[in-house]
Amino acid sequence: MIDIIxxxxxxxxxxxxxxxxxxxxxxxxxxxxxxxxxxYACAANWSGQYCVTVYVGGIRFFxxxxxxxxxxxxxxxIYTGNTSMHIAINVQAGNPRNKERIKTTHxxxxxxxxxxxxxxxxxxKWTPESKxxxxxxxxxxxxxxxxxxxxxxxxxxx
Numbered sequence: 282m283i284d285i286i287x288x289x290x291x292x293x294x295x296x297x298x299x300x301x302x303x304x305x306x307x308x309x310x311x312x313x314x315x316x317x318x319x320x321y322a323c324a325a326n327w328s329g330q331y332c333v334t335v336y337v338g339g340i341r342f343f344x345x346x347x348x349x350x351x352x353x354x355x356x357x358x359i360y361t362g363n364t365s366m367h368i369a370i371n372v373q374a375g376n377p378r379n380k381e382r383i384k385t386t387h388x389x390x391x392x393x394x395x396x397x398x399x400x401x402x403x404x405x406k407w408t409p410e411s412k413x414x415x416x417x418x419x420x421x422x423x424x425x426x427x428x429x430x431x432x433x434x435x436x437x438x439x
Contacts (some may be wrong), residue, residue: 283322288358288407290323295377296350306345312372312386313340315354320368323356324392327366328404332392335365338428340388344374351377359414360421364401365393367421389424 284291292315302308317334324332346352353373360367368390373382394404409415 285326288323288327290319290326290356292319292322292352292354292356294352296346296348296352296374298348301348304345306347307350309342312342312346313337315352316340316356316370316372316386316388316390319354319356320370320390320392323358323368324366324390324394327358327361327407328392328394328402330394330396330402330404332366332394334390335393336391336428338389338391338424340386342386344383344385346372346374346385349377350374351382353382357417358407359389359417360425361404361407363403365391366404366407367391367424369417369420389421 282293284293296307296311300307300311317337320334321332351374355371355373357369357371358366359369370386370388370390371384372386374385375382393401396402407418409418
């Protein structure tokens with residue numbers, strides 16, 4: 282199931298046996314695939330364009346997801362540049378027989394909107410409308426600065 286509200290897309294589904302790893306939990310690669318799908322859906326919905334993944338960073342796995350858990354992935358636009366969108370992704374999961382969901386994974390992705398020729402195109406500006414929105418935008422800006430510092434440090438090795 283997909284819900285779209287403003288700058289957020291939510292995917293909900295059950296974790297299936299085909300998602301299992303050798304430890305009996307959902308494979309991290311399956312979670313990363315879901316994250317990419319939710320991020321793309323959010324970016325494409327926001328921009329109205331085809332979007333490509335530019336960056337995935339700081340992916341953090343807090344808790345495992347069990348087969349049969351109800352998985353909820355929230356993808357939210359938290360910052361827009363001229364052609365790019367920063368999307369915060371939060372994954373929660375829990376037993377479908379109750380409403381409790383536990384945060385299992387978090388990351389931030391950057392997508393660029395592109396035209397049919399693969400050239401970047403402008404995206405609508407996202408403007409925070411709440412204190413939480415402003416905090417998320419500031420979080421995205423801090424992450425951009427950290428990424429720039431890492432890129433600067435890595436230049437001699439690239």
